[in-house]
Amino acid sequence: MVNPPIVVITLHTFLLLAGMPQGIYGISYDISTPQTERDLPHGWNARRAQTYRQLACRLECGQFTQLQRSDWVRENTDTITTYYTMLMLGDITPPGKLSSMVKGLKMHMIHHWLLDVTQDIQLGRQYATMLVGPTPSGLVPANVPSIEAPEDFVVPAYTRHSDAALDVANWRV
Numbered sequence: 001m002v003n004p005p006i007v008v009i010t011l012h013t014f015l016l017l018a019g020m021p022q023g024i025y026g027i028s029y030d031i032s033t034p035q036t037e038r039d040l041p042h043g044w045n046a047r048r049a050q051t052y053r054q055l056a057c058r059l060e061c062g063q064f065t066q067l068q069r070s071d072w073v074r075e076n077t078d079t080i081t082t083y084y085t086m087l088m089l090g091d092i093t094p095p096g097k098l099s100s101m102v103k104g105l106k107m108h109m110i111h112h113w114l115l116d117v118t119q120d121i122q123l124g125r126q127y128a129t130m131l132v133g134p135t136p137s138g139l140v141p142a143n144v145p146s147i148e149a150p151e152d153f154v155v156p157a158y159t160r161h162s163d164a165a166l167d168v169a170n171w172r173v
Helices: 011-018 033-037 048-061 079-091 097-101
Strands: 023-031 065-068 071-077 102-110
Touching (some): 011 079, 023 048, 023 079, 048 097, 071 079, 097 102
Antiparallel strands (some): 023 071
């Protein structure tokens, strides 16, 4: 096994990073699922969960907090720490795995949390006050008016058919 090379960034990158303020920085990645799960020679024949666990471990060690599966953030940090943390994700095992299947790896600065509309767009909140289509009954909050789906109900597109999916009692419209 070969030890990963020591990462040395260019002077241009260092000066760019050194000139940026301390603040809230994020790291986002996009990994090719087919290249992770396909059998050799076109993939690693691995479960994607193991790759995500390794990435999560590296980011948590760098004191980043997970916002979504591939979106992590750290408050009150600097750009050089964030950049090196991002580059160190390439150290997951086996060596070379990340670089052969990464579709995107980005560092970003979050200036303000003002435009986080997560709660506003959730069902029952400001921008989703009523159902706009059939919805699983267990996902409909009490403050959203709804009725049971009619007997001639058709399962929505992209919903896998199962006994539970075909039971109209499990849907609200």
